[in-house]
Amino acid sequence: MRKYCKAYHLEDLRRYPRWQEHPVDTNTSALTDETIVYLWDDFTVVESPVLQQGNLFDTVTPEWKTFCTETLNFAIPEDLQYAYQVE
Template identity: 45%
Template sequence: MIPYYRGHLLADLRRFPQWVEPERPDLTDETVVYLRHDLTVVLHPVQDDEGVLWDADTPQWRTFCESVLRFEVPAELRTDAS
């Protein structure tokens, strides 16, 4: 799969009931964070290993990403695309 990221306001992700707030006082509701194709949330798509905010891939998180955030990797970027 080709890496895919989509920016979101942190306020949108904080709507997830099980969201665990990172200990980062500099993060506000207006902070743009990036949801990666594997449903990990990072601060920056280029330096993603250093700024991971969320990496718990649970069924509830998947449902939230799909139904609330409407997150979907574009078909042309999926390896199973024909």
């Protein structure tokens, strides 16, 4: 279950060498580098954190995870780590 996401400009994620967006079927305008998108804790990317739409990017590989953590500095904040503890 997804618990945490962080907003990024699409241009930041597009720096990933193997970035390939899935076609987005929405009534919104085309995605630009300035579009805000959301990176989830499962390393998938969506346009909206609340609307149930398809993933913009879901090719989760070790290289993608490394890019997210090292280049984008993506991490679950310490004050939310409790939500990931197994009981």
